[in-house]
Structure formats: C-alpha cells, structure tokens
Amino acid sequence: xxxxxxxxxxxxxxxxxxxxxxxxxxxxxxxxxxxxxxxxxxxxxxxxxxxxxxxxxxxxxxxxxxxxxxxxxxxxxxxxxxxxxxxxxxxxxxxxxxxxxxxxxxxxxxxxxxxxxxxxxxxxxxxxxxxxxx
Ligand SMILES: [Zn+2]
Numbered sequence: 649x650x651x652x653x654x655x656x657x658x659x660x661x662x663x664x665x666x667x668x669x670x671x672x673x674x675x676x677x678x679x680x681x682x683x684x685x686x687x688x689x690x691x692x693x694x695x696x697x698x699x700x701x702x703x704x705x706x707x708x709x710x711x712x713x714x715x716x717x718x719x720x721x722x723x724x725x726x727x728x729x730x731x732x733x734x735x736x737x738x739x740x741x742x743x744x745x746x747x748x749x750x751x752x753x754x755x756x757x758x759x760x761x762x763x764x765x766x767x768x769x770x771x772x773x774x775x776x777x778x779x780x781x782x
Pocket of ligand 1: 682730732736737738748749
C-alpha cells in the first residue's frame with residue numbers, strides 16, 4: 649500500500665494522519681503481514697524513528713478500534729496486528745511464534761451449531777495452533 653493509499657485509508661476511517669500514525673501505518677500496511685507491537689516498534693527504531701512505545705501502542709489500539717487493522721489475539725499476552733482486515737483463518741506456530749494465513753477455501757465446516765436466540769453471526773474464524781514436528 650502506497651503512502652497516498654494509507655492517507656486515504658486513515659481519512660476514510662476518520663483517523664487524523666499525524667506523522668507518528670503515518671510511520672506506524674507504513675510499517676504495518678506496506679504488505680499483507682502479521683506483526684506484534686514489539687516488532688513494529690523494533691522496525692521503527694531500526695529505521696531511525698523516534699516514535700515512543702506508548703505512541704505505537706496507542707496508535708495500534710486506535711487502528712484496531714477503527715478497523716484499519718485486525719487484531720488477532722493468541723492469548724492474554726500475545727496479540728498480532730494484521731494488515732488483512734476481513735475475517736480469515738490462521739495457523740499459529742507455538743514454537744516459532746509465527747502467525748500465518750490459511751486460505752478461506754481450505755477450511756470447510758460440516759456443521760455449525762444454531763446461533764443463540766436473538767443473535768446474528770458476526771464472523772467465524774479458526775485459529776489452529778501447531779508445533780514443529782520432531
Ligand atoms: Zn491474517
């Protein structure tokens with residue numbers, strides 16, 4: 649995604665494109681990927697950015713709330729920010745800490761339970777945790 653595409657995206661989601669937010673967005677949205685807040689912070693620092701840790705976390709929270717990025721929660725201490733925002737499935741490797749997309753058509757459900765009365769389906773997303781075979 650180009651800089652001008654990112655600007656448009658932030659504007660569409662009513663997020664003021666401050667220089668710091670643009671820096672965070674450019675790291676995460678440059679290509680389809682899953683990054684933790686720490687990984688984003690490392691990349692910014694490696695590129696010579698002075699954006700603070702608090703700003704990175706606040707920005708990612710805001711992007712998550714506004715639907716600019718998708719939050720993928722693995723457990724209470726592990727969260728990824730996904731540049732692909734539609735509902736989709738993932739593999740999470742416990743040994744390597746890597747998160748990878750599963751193609752939509754690779755998961756087929758035979759049967760899903762009836763939804764609780766008075767509810768509508770919001771999304772169905774599968775997280776398959778794997779370990780390295782050895
Ligand atoms: Zn994903």
